Amino acid sequence: MAAARTRAAVAQNDGVPLIEFNDIYKIYVMGDSEVHALDGITMKIYKGEFVAIVGQSGSGKSTCMNIIGCLDVPTSGKYYLRGTDVSTMKDDEQAEIRNKELGFIFQQYNLIPKINVQQNVELPLMYAGLSEKEQEKRALESLDRVGLRSKAKNMPQQLSGGQQQRVSIARALAGNPSIILADEPTGALDSKTGRDVLEFLKKLHTEGNTIVLITHDNTIAAQAERVIRIQDGRITYDGEPDISKFASVIHAGDGEVSA
């Protein structure tokens, strides 16, 4: 499977993966039965990759994202982030990892409505403990990158959906994280705006950022450089973004193929 990684990504790395899942299980106990949300996942994602994790709802992709994003810990198995075992970290240690290593982009943008755009972008910098001057400087730089510096003093709800998503991208970029984790970033947008956001992610990728995109949509997944398909908690495909290859691996009766 590792052969499927692009040559570019391999060339950039000295062998230590950015994300390494080693036989990760996530098991929920529901009454008498156990639900294996993740059923033994092993994968490696290297610096500079643009990976789409695709799967229908209930496949375990969200659980996978939560673990990658240090929002959750696996029941068993090891998760190494830049070579550090983060699978058994405590709340506050995870918070620090999230702050330093991860930039989240959510489907619902998840901007805080009571504070303005700039203050939203400053949040991760504030929690990193930067001075107010530095926070402001970096937040404005970041807003510049998404072309929304002029909206810095606006409130989030004064912006269109696409603009709000760009603000959330600016927020994700502000702390200069090693991974950008995008959870259905186009899910709440119309197709044109969705395409713009995807183009922007691609641009970030060409600038050297590592992007992990979580989606249920095969056509969106196909925009990435590498596709990992998850089904019933297991990886069923890991390779080129060739839609004819990964989209065919589906359940009987699964109506979600949107190719």
Next chain:
Amino acid sequence: MTLKKSFALALKNLLFDKMRSLLTMLGIIIGVAAVIILISLMNGMMGLMNDEFSKLGTDSINVTVTDRGGKRTVDEKDMYKFAEENPDYIKAVSPNVTIPAATVKTADDDLTTSVNGVDERYADIRLNGLEQGRFLHYSDVERKQKVCVIGTYIEKELFGRGMGLGQTFKINGKSFKVVGVLNEEEDSESGSADDAIYIPYTVALTMSQNGFISSYIVQAANVEIVDGAVTKIKQYFDNKIGDSDYYSVLSVKQVMDMVNTMTGTMETLLVCIAGISLLVGGIGIMNIMLVSVTERTREIGIRKSLGAKNRDIKSQFVIEAGTVSGVGGIIGIIVGSILAVFFGSLLDLKTVPSFSAIAIAFGVSVAIGILFGYLPAKNAANLNPIDALRHE
């Protein structure tokens, strides 16, 4: 999270829904206002009482004695002699024979008041000078002259203000001549210090059924020595009479201390009751903060996903609760101070909201916010970021 940002955010949240914020703060506002009003009014009342007592003279001592008969008794000659022998402690002594509810009559008017029989030194011990005429003289006392000095209320009622000097009127059927009118002490009303008639104690003694002087007013040599003088007098009476049930020695200062202790206790009690309102206010804040945490679950999730640690979330909500109660406290202080002055003027008291009352009220209200904000803040901090993010 920087303190400044937390505080700014808390204020913003406070202004976001003004009605709700006001209702949340109401308990604190009422509690703080009540504490300030009560403390101010009590202080005003204490001030008034202290003023009244100091009119009696903080250096004066009341001595009452019961006739035990025979040699084991103290009469006015003994008292004068005792005073002369102890000039370091005692400046002056005056007998004080009260004729309660005496009927006072002129041809046209009559009224009932109490009449005090005193000697010539009484004016120096207790009184505040004369408007007209003179006070009683030694010769008046010695010769049992039926003369009197009256307060302005008596003058006003019987003769009209400024018309009293030289007039005569009857006290319990006996005719007295007015030789002096006292300065107006208060407002020339019935029951005030201006409602007073002084006659020689020798005359008063013949008018009262009891021929024994049972009360003396003693003036201590100075204010500092009052306690020493009290002790000295007690020793004297103890030697002379023996049984302490037959006399009592009480300085105005002692009475003031007693009254102050009593009002102090009462004040504490009232403030405690007002404090219950602060407690209720605190619970109100806790309630609204719990609601706020639930409403802002998603915000908490976002903040956590961006790297907020548990203590960041906790401090944000604690500061918010502290801000709500602190602002409530400030409003309460303003409302309380205004009402305290207003009620004070209604009751004719000098009420100045004391700095200490304000400082305590503000401190307590902020502390209550922090105390009652802690539980909701802890709940917020312990939220699971995934669940919080998915919260609608």
